[in-house]
Amino acid sequence: MKSPIFFTLACAALSLNAQTEKNHDHAGHHHAHSSAAEPTVKAEPHLQNLKQLTFGGDNAEAYFSFDGKSIVFQSNNPAWGLNCDQIFFTELNKMGNKDFRPPMVSTGEGRTTCSYFMPGDSTMVYASTHLGSKVCPPVPETKGVYLWPIYEDFDIFVTDKKGNITKQLTNEPGYDAEATVSPDGKSIVFTSTRSGDLELYIMDIDGKNVRQITHDLGYDGGAFFSPDSKKLVFRSSRPKTDEEIKSYKDYLSRNLVAPTNMEIYTVNVDGTDLKQITSLGKANWAPFYHPSGEKIIFSSNHHSERGYDFQLFMINTDGTGLERITHNSIFNAFPMFSPDGKKLIFSSNRFNGGTRDTNLFIADWVD
Numbered sequence: 001m002k003s004p005i006f007f008t009l010a011c012a013a014l015s016l017n018a019q020t021e022k023n024h025d026h027a028g029h030h031h032a033h034s035s036a037a038e039p040t041v042k043a044e045p046h047l048q049n050l051k052q053l054t055f056g057g058d059n060a061e062a063y064f065s066f067d068g069k070s071i072v073f074q075s076n077n078p079a080w081g082l083n084c085d086q087i088f089f090t091e092l093n094k095m096g097n098k099d100f101r102p103p104m105v106s107t108g109e110g111r112t113t114c115s116y117f118m119p120g121d122s123t124m125v126y127a128s129t130h131l132g133s134k135v136c137p138p139v140p141e142t143k144g145v146y147l148w149p150i151y152e153d154f155d156i157f158v159t160d161k162k163g164n165i166t167k168q169l170t171n172e173p174g175y176d177a178e179a180t181v182s183p184d185g186k187s188i189v190f191t192s193t194r195s196g197d198l199e200l201y202i203m204d205i206d207g208k209n210v211r212q213i214t215h216d217l218g219y220d221g222g223a224f225f226s227p228d229s230k231k232l233v234f235r236s237s238r239p240k241t242d243e244e245i246k247s248y249k250d251y252l253s254r255n256l257v258a259p260t261n262m263e264i265y266t267v268n269v270d271g272t273d274l275k276q277i278t279s280l281g282k283a284n285w286a287p288f289y290h291p292s293g294e295k296i297i298f299s300s301n302h303h304s305e306r307g308y309d310f311q312l313f314m315i316n317t318d319g320t321g322l323e324r325i326t327h328n329s330i331f332n333a334f335p336m337f338s339p340d341g342k343k344l345i346f347s348s349n350r351f352n353g354g355t356r357d358t359n360l361f362i363a364d365w366v367d
Contacts, residue, residue: 042327042328046325046365047325047326047364047365050361050363051096052351052359052360053071053092053345053359054075054077055098056077056078057077057357058075059074060075060347060360061114061115062360064117064337065121067121068339069093070089070090070121074087074114074126085111086112087104087105087124087159088105092362103163104163105126106130106159109133110129110130110134110135110136110137112127113154114126118158120185122160124159126179127155127157127177127179129151129153132151133153140254147258147259149255149256150256152174155168156188170207175191176191177190177191178221183339187202187225187229188202189225189232189269191220191222193252195212198220198221199214200212200221202269213232213269213270213271214267215271217238217245218236218238219235219259221235225269226289229269230268234264234266235264235298236262236263237262259283260283261283262284263276263277264285277296277318277319281302282301282304283302285298288335291341294317295314296315297335298312298335299312310330310333311324311325312326312335343362343363
């Protein structure tokens with residue numbers, strides 16, 4: 001895929017979005033502008049009463065609290081004085097006002113990613129590079145190839161609502177990030193390079209009893225638990241040919257990964273019953289279980305000729321019944337259902353006035 005794509009590292013955060021867009025041809029910017037000028041291009045029947053929650057910069061990975069009343073998300077909104085992604089928390093009923101700035105719960109140092117509520121909703125887990133350096137880590141020179149940096153300084157922390165770190169959950173050399181919490185509140189899944197490859201691990205909610213879940217060569221990441229907490233859904237790049245394997249290992253040795261070919265997989269939390277759900281080609285990522293546990297919503301550009309048109313799709317857990325959910329704008333990703341299944345929150349560059357902003361949206365979900 002020649003065209004660069006919008007998402008970047010970790011739970012697929014948008015931390016390199018602006019830089020990525022600089023490489024887009026004129027058509028990419030034109031599409032973003034036209035989608036903003038024509039807010040109702042096509043109907044999206046699953047999404048009713050759509051509401052915009054943020055208004056500037058790149059806002060992504062918004063995840064509901066266990067009670068469904070709050071969200072935690074990451075943003076690099078320059079109007080908030082940010083140079084790279086930091087973590088923010090807010091009650092949902094406060095969102096939607098352009099002048100509202102939610103409280104930051106990360107340290108404001110380094111780069112952060114992948115926040116999620118802990119049981120009880122009084123604390124949140126997130127990954128940060130601040131122990132390595134107080135400044136935003138440098139974006140590696142990739143010579144026109146679309147790559148994600150795997151920052152070795154990422155570790156996983158727990159914070160309270162006032163931004164006080166209450167615990168450090170990982171302290172291994174290398175990359176530890178992409179943590180999400182099981183609905184039963186007992187476990188955390190995350191991605192780590194501690195084995196020498198990007199694999200999924202599960203630990204108890206207190207950070208103990210770490211066990212490796214995936215073992216095959218390739219980038220396994222962005223995992224979420226099923227509603228019954230018994231399975232994981234995740235994205236994976238699985239290099240097969242000698243050339244693909246060599247390229248993957250070479251990038252990884254330089255703390256880089258090429259995320260342009262990924263499919264959706266599921267696996268039991270004990271590592272058994274690994275299944276590839278999609279075989280669509282290109283980049284399929286940001287998966288999340290439908291509350292029924294029988295469907296998966298995800299973002300994909302498999303339908304796109306240019307490569308950077310990402311829409312939300314839904315598929316049955318047996319790989320059948322692919323359905324397109326979004327039709328507006330050229331970037332829609334990071335979907336998450338509220339615990340009761342009545343709301344869907346996601347990131348999109350719709351209604352951005354022709355800018356490169358990616359904002360959070362929430363809608364009533366209609367099955």
